[in-house]
Amino acid sequence: MHASLNVKAGQRNGLIGESGSGKSVMARSILKLDDHRTTIYGTNSCIELDGTDILKLPEKSIGKFRGETVSMVFQNPMHSLNPSFTVGAQLRRVLMAHRNYSRSDSKIKILSALKSVDLPGVEELIQRYPHELSGGQCQRVMVAMAILCEPKLIVADEPTSALDVTAQDKVLQILKKLSVENKIAVLMITHDMGVVAQFCEIVNVMYGGRIIETADVKTLFTKPAHPYTAALLAATPDPSKPKKVFNSIPGLQESRTGKMSSSCAFIKRCKFAQPICSHAPEFRTLNDGQSVACHFAGELSLSK
Amino acid sequence: MSEIILDIKKISVIFNKMFFGRSQTIKAIDNVSLQIFNSETFGIVGESGSGKSTLGNAMIGLQTLSSGEIFYKEIALPLSGTKDWMRLRRQLQIIFQDPFTSLNPRRTIGQSLAEPIITHNLCSKNDVTSKVLSLLDQVGLNSNMAERYPNAFSGGQLQRICIARALAVQPQLIICDEITSALDVSTQAQIISLLKDLKLNQDLSLVFISHDLGLVRNIADRILVMYLGRIVEIGSSDIIFSDPKHPYTQALINAAPIPEPSREAARIKTPLFGEIPDPQNPPSGCFFRTRCNQVHDRCLIETPALKQVKKNQFVSCHHTEVH
Numbered sequence: 309m310h311a312s313l314n315v316k317a318g319q320r321n322g323l324i325g326e327s328g329s330g331k332s333v334m335a336r337s338i339l340k341l342d343d344h345r346t347t348i349y350g351t352n353s354c355i356e357l358d359g360t361d362i363l364k365l366p367e368k369s370i371g372k373f374r375g376e377t378v379s380m381v382f383q384n385p386m387h388s389l390n391p392s393f394t395v396g397a398q399l400r401r402v403l404m405a406h407r408n409y410s411r412s413d414s415k416i417k418i419l420s421a422l423k424s425v426d427l428p429g430v431e432e433l434i435q436r437y438p439h440e441l442s443g444g445q446c447q448r449v450m451v452a453m454a455i456l457c458e459p460k461l462i463v464a465d466e467p468t469s470a471l472d473v474t475a476q477d478k479v480l481q482i483l484k485k486l487s488v489e490n491k492i493a494v495l496m497i498t499h500d501m502g503v504v505a506q507f508c509e510i511v512n513v514m515y516g517g518r519i520i521e522t523a524d525v526k527t528l529f530t531k532p533a534h535p536y537t538a539a540l541l542a543a544t545p546d547p548s549k550p551k552k553v554f555n556s557i558p559g560l561q562e563s564r565t566g567k568m569s570s571s572c573a574f575i576k577r578c579k580f581a582q583p584i585c586s587h588a589p590e591f592r593t594l595n596d597g598q599s600v601a602c603h604f605a606g607e608l609s610l611s612k
Numbered sequence: 613m614s615e616i617i618l619d620i621k622k623i624s625v626i627f628n629k630m631f632f633g634r635s636q637t638i639k640a641i642d643n644v645s646l647q648i649f650n651s652e653t654f655g656i657v658g659e660s661g662s663g664k665s666t667l668g669n670a671m672i673g674l675q676t677l678s679s680g681e682i683f684y685k686e687i688a689l690p691l692s693g694t695k696d697w698m699r700l701r702r703q704l705q706i707i708f709q710d711p712f713t714s715l716n717p718r719r720t721i722g723q724s725l726a727e728p729i730i731t732h733n734l735c736s737k738n739d740v741t742s743k744v745l746s747l748l749d750q751v752g753l754n755s756n757m758a759e760r761y762p763n764a765f766s767g768g769q770l771q772r773i774c775i776a777r778a779l780a781v782q783p784q785l786i787i788c789d790e791i792t793s794a795l796d797v798s799t800q801a802q803i804i805s806l807l808k809d810l811k812l813n814q815d816l817s818l819v820f821i822s823h824d825l826g827l828v829r830n831i832a833d834r835i836l837v838m839y840l841g842r843i844v845e846i847g848s849s850d851i852i853f854s855d856p857k858h859p860y861t862q863a864l865i866n867a868a869p870i871p872e873p874s875r876e877a878a879r880i881k882t883p884l885f886g887e888i889p890d891p892q893n894p895p896s897g898c899f900f901r902t903r904c905n906q907v908h909d910r911c912l913i914e915t916p917a918l919k920q921v922k923k924n925q926f927v928s929c930h931h932t933e934v935h
Contacts, residue, residue, distance in 0.1 A: 326796040327767075442887050443660070472659040472823055474884045477867035481883065499796050502826065502869030505876045525873045543801035545826035547868045548875070550850055554808075554830065556801035 309333055309517040310350075315461060318491040320484065322508035322525070324498055324540070328561050330517040331497045335465045338362070338495070339374050358460050376406050379454040383466040385446035389438040395422075395449055396434025399456060406457045421452040425482050444475030448482060455486055461493045468503060480507050501544040505529065513537045516561060516573030523598035531610075533600040535578050538610035572602070580608055616685075617784055617817055618648040618671060623680030625666055625841075638891045640666040642841040643680075648785065653811070653818045655832030655849060657825060657864065661888050663841040664821045668787045671819060672704040673697055702732050705778035709790040711770035715762040721748075721773055722758030728780045747776040751806060768799035775806065785817045792827065804831060825868040829853050834924070837861045840891060840899040843918055847925035857927040859904050860884075898930065906931055 309330040315321045325331050336342050338355060340362055355362045358377055365373065374380075382388045390398055396418060403414045415434075422430040425448040438446055447467060454462050464483065468476035484507060487494050496507055504511055504525065511528045513521040513536065521534040532538040542555035559577045571586040572578070578585070584603050593599045594606050602608075625641040640663045648654050648671075656664045669675040671682065673692045682689040684703065690696035708714045715724055725744045729735060735743055745755045751772040762770060771791060778786050788807070792800040808831070811818065822828050828835055828849070835852055837845040837860065845858040856862045863884040870876045886903045889895055895902050901911040908930060916928045 326798055445887070473825060473864060473867045474659060477869070477881070477883055480869075481881070500869075501797065501871040502876075505871050505873045506869040529871070529873050540797060541871070543798045544871045545804075545824070545830045546871055547826040547829050547853065547865060548870050550829065550853075554801045554805045556805055557798040 311514065311517065311519045313512050313519055313522065315493045315495055317460065318487065318493055320487055320494045320496065320507060320509045322496045322498065322504045322511040323514060324501070324504055324511065325514035326499060326561060329514045331499075331514055332465055333517075334514070335380065335463045335495070335497055338461075338463055339378060339380055340365075340370050341380075372406070375402060375459070376457045377459055378461045378463060379457070379459045381447070381450050381454050381462060381464040381467045384470050385443055385450050385467075386438070386470075388450055389446055391438055394435055394437055395441070399434070399449075399453055402453055402456050417456065418452075421456050422449070424455070424486065425449070425452045426478070427452070442475070443471050444478060447471060447475070447479050451479065451482060451486070455490070455492065458490065459492060461495065462487075463495045463497070465497045466499070467496075469498070469500065476503070483507070501541060513540070518573055518601065520574070520601045521599070523596070523600075527596045527598050531596075531598070533594060533598055533605045533608075533610065534574075534602045535580050535608065535610060536574050539577075580604060614650040614652075616647045617650050619683040619686075620644060620646050620648075620671070621681045621683070623670060623682060624678045625663075625670060625675055626678040636892055639894070640841050640891070641670065644841070644843055645680075646836060646843070646846060648817055648819065650784075651811070651815055651817055652833045653820055653831055655828035655835040656819065656821045656838060657823060657828055657835060658838035658844075659823070659864075659888055661840070661891065662838040664823075664838055665789055666841075667838070668706070668789050668819060668821050671785075671787055672701065672706055674706070702781045703784045704787075705781065705783040705785070706787040706789065707771075707774050707778050707791050710794055711767055711774050711791075712762070712794075714774055715770060715777075717762050720759055720761055721765075724762075725758070725773070725777055725780055728777060732781050734781065743780075747780055748773075750779065750810070751776045766799075767795050768802060771795060771799075771803055772806065775803070775810075779810065782814075784815070785819065787819045787821070789821045790823070793822070793824070800827070807831070825853075825865060826871075837864065840888065840894055842899055843926075843928060844900070845925070845927045846918070847922070851922060851925050855922075855925075857921055857925065857932055858900075858929045859906060859931075860900050863903075898928075900929075 311334060323331050323334065349363055353363060399418045400414055403409055403417060418434060419430050422433060427433055427445060427448055468479050483494060486492060498504060508525050511523060511525050512519050515536050521537050532541055539557045543557060557577055570588055572589055575581050575585045589601045589603045591599050591601050592605045622643050622645050623641060624643055627638045627640055629636055656667065658664050666675055670677060673689045684700060690700060722744050725747055726740050729740055729743055744758055748755055748757060753772055792803055820828060820832055832849045834847060835849045836843060839860050845852060845861045852861060856865055866882055884903055889902055897913050898911040898916050901907050910930050916930050918926050918928045919932060920926050921932050
């Protein structure tokens with residue numbers, strides 16, 4: 309993976325791309341959840357969060373960082389909670405690790421966090437076990453857990469792809485509300501364009517381990533500048549429109565074992581590919597603050 | 613419309629299970645009747661727990677019915693496991709959600725594809741290989757892939773193989789149970805285009821189960837909206853999406869995000885409150901009344917019957933008369 313992206317305080321960022329593009333690796337790197345024996349960071353890699361470079365932090369102080377400055381919401385809520393402990397006990401453990409609260413103070417804090425994610429009957433809920441809750445409720449408990457220590461950033465790795473449309477809608481609205489009210493930045497990782505349209509302000513598109521386009525959400529949807537972004541938009545079904553012809557992207561993403569190739573990552577599937585594309589393109593900034601890694605950025609007619 | 617190929621008459625499916633010595637009954641499907649016509653695509657939508665997959669399984673006899681009957685071209689669907697059923701299953705195929713677990717990891721793709729052909733005696737032994745290769749070609753895969761095992765393929769390729777396996781016996785009806793929910797958008801688009809092409813070239817009906825409303829609108833001619841095992845709304849996909857009558861259908865369509873930021877932001881969202889009720893003790897009267905924002909006294913007592921409101925649109929809601 310070779311990618312740069314920045315998230316401003318309180319901003320709702322999106323990171324999209326197909327499976328294997330490196331989205332989740334990016335998320336795990338931000339929390340340094342990767343196995344340090346098998347993951348190698350480049351010599352000039354840097355993940356700076358609130359002024360601290362996470363990669364340079366010693367292993368011991370990382371734990372304090374996770375949960376307090378940055379926290380994460382995972383894809384499958386049913387697997388993220390421990391089935392043997394009640395909801396309240398699991399939330400309390402987070403506070404025990406990070407805060408020096410008395411038992412009654414931590415209960416107040418837990419109840420208010422659960423209320424802020426719109427869960428009903430919180431007094432009773434903390435006594436219940438994860439299997440007694442629905443998927444949507446579990447994911448809201450996970451969101452409550454993520455905001456317990458008032459982090460600066462929440463990394464949400466496909467938090468709604470295991471949920472129904474109705475539960476998805478609810479979780480996204482709650483995350484949005486919390487982000488706006490408490491100025492928490494969110495990095496939303498997803499492959500669903502609908503989620504991006506509903507939730508994000510800034511969108512980063514990832515392909516083959518690289519970020520290939522960054523733009524604000526309106527620009528990205530109306531004027532995509534990278535052929536891959538345009539193809540992704542064309543492949544997304546729209547529930548508000550009747551049947552259209554689906555335009556799929558031909559071929560598959562290449563496997564990236566071994567050395568990273570020097571050509572543009574999308575070259576084999578791009579219908580605009582030219583000889584120059586065998587050199588990796590530099591980032592270019594178009595007007596509207598849209599930055600694109602394509603030799604022909606702004607020159608192709610890609611609108612839908 | 614053309615000929616009816618599957619006629620479902622008042623079916624119910626009740627699950628009985630023992631939980632710590634107590635017997636519990638769950639009505640997964642409650643008195644559902646519908647028809648599926650020749651060469652149409654029929655979509656089924658609803659939240660998880662609404663009985664979509666149980667209905668899909670029941671359609672091909674994988675689920676024993678508690679009451680009611682299903683007729684395939686005027687023949688009653690035989691009991692699963694019987695010889696008659698095995699013979700009929702050639703016409704009725706199913707593709708499951710997770711392609712990684714629907715193929716035998718110890719068999720090559722070629723072996724997996726050859727099995728239904730040999731079981732149903734569709735061609736002579738010498739022709740099996742060429743038949744397998746033509747199937748792979750039909751779903752856009754290389755012939756050298758027949759030698760490989762499932763672990764060598766990506767999710768999208770495996771789902772194509774599952775489609776090829778379903779097509780091997782030249783079925784009349786294929787049930788697609790959330791076949792793209794494990795896949796990426798771009799791969800999903802490839803699979804959907806493939807299904808659309810295959811449907812054009814042969815006489816085939818599809819039942820498309822999904823919770824992705826955008827996808828269902830895109831592929832289905834008619835749709836069925838289910839809630840707690842009952843039919844909520846059924847009819848032409850264009851009519852239901854543009855003018856949904858049942859409050860639940862309206863809420864579902866409202867919850868699905870539109871992939872266009874300006875239009876999505878301009879929408880007034882009326883979120884559905886609460887959760888789907890416990891199917892063991894469903895509410896009295898209309899099942900949706902606990903989450904509905906237009907409840908009347910009548911909804912508490914009386915179960916609404918399915919009524920026709922337009923040509924090709926049927927709704928089960930007491931309020932449709934008021935409108």
